[in-house]
Amino acid sequence: MTMSEEDVQQKLRDLFSDDRLGVQSTLNPDTIVAGARRRRRRRQLIQTTSGMAAAIVMVGSGLAVFSIHTKDNGAVISADQLSMGQTATSPVPPGPGTSAPPVSPPVAPSSQASVPPPSSAADGTVKPPKSTAATKPPAQGKVTTGALLTSAGFGKLRLGMSESEAEATAGPLRAKEVRGGCTYGYAEGSAVPGPTSVSLTEAQGITVINPAGTVHTPEGIGVGSTEADILAAYPGSTKDGSAYIAPAGAVSAYRIFVANDGSAVSILLTSLNQDCQFS
Known part of the structure; x- marks a missing residue:
């Protein structure tokens, strides 16, 4: 009690x-x-x-x-901040006896374009990375030496001329020879830029014009041209033994003979679909 x-x-x-x-x-x-x-x-x-x-x-x-961690950037908010109305993004220094929460390092983006690093020159300037795109091939070298051999003929001598027309233009054919259905001869004089041999038939007239000297075509192909030059000038060319057959006109073609190293050594003009030899 x-x-x-x-x-x-x-x-x-x-x-x-x-x-x-x-x-x-x-x-x-x-x-x-x-x-x-x-x-x-x-x-x-x-x-x-x-x-x-x-x-x-x-x-x-x-x-x-007591603290609050935001999900976005790891910011810490203490309870006294909430009571004072402070924003959630303000970082709060740790109090005595407490350790600051670990902050995760920013994650680098995983998808980045692979770009070769720029190189620095001796003077400190930065050079752009070299392009991996295919370089443009050098321009073909055009040959202009020698007489001009066109897709129609050589000088005044033309493919398709009959024997009489050819002799009226360039004079009598020299060393004329008939073998089978073809007639072979040799023309020279002011009508042609230089001596040339011809082949002709009675039905087709002149089918082959084969200059003896150095010639070049209007496309810049001549003695010394490379195989790459020939294919660039005449994309439709085909190889026949030691010569390229390059389309020259609707009924004619160049026959470009090449050496073992691939350089052109001689050129003649021929009609398509003919059977005479290249005399």
Whole structure:
């Protein structure tokens, strides 16, 4: 049973007034009770203060531990910031006794164009990377030396001329010879740029014009031209033994003879679909 302060005071008065003590106590019961009351209030105050301090420490610890991590950039927001209305993107330095949360390094994009690194010159200038595109082949060398042999003929001598027309133009054919259905001869003079041999038939007239000297075509193919030059000038050319047959006109073609190294050594003009030899 808990006694009130009045009961305690009364008990103390009765105790100190008891004659059996044999002495007159100098202690005042009111004074004792008042001192006890002060001590009890002091203990209550200490207990209250201790509880409040513990609560503050716990709250402070909770604030230091409690944090929010954003999913985007790892920013940290403490609880006291939320109470003060601060934005979620402001970084907060770690408090005493706490370590800052680890921040993941930015991830480099995985899909990047593969580009060769630029090179630096001796003077410090940066050179662009070399292009891997195919380079354009050099332009073909055109030959202009010698007489001109066209797809129609040589000088005034033309493919398709009959024997009489050829002799009327260039004079009598020299060293004329008939073998089978073909007639072979040799023409020279002012009608032609240089001596040339011809082959002709009675039905087709002149079918082959074979100059003896150096000649070149209007497309710049002549003695010394390479196989690459020939194919570039006449893409439809075909190889026949040691010669390229290059289309020259609707009814004619060049027969370009090449050496073992692929360079042109001579050119003649021939009608298509003829059977005479290249004299």
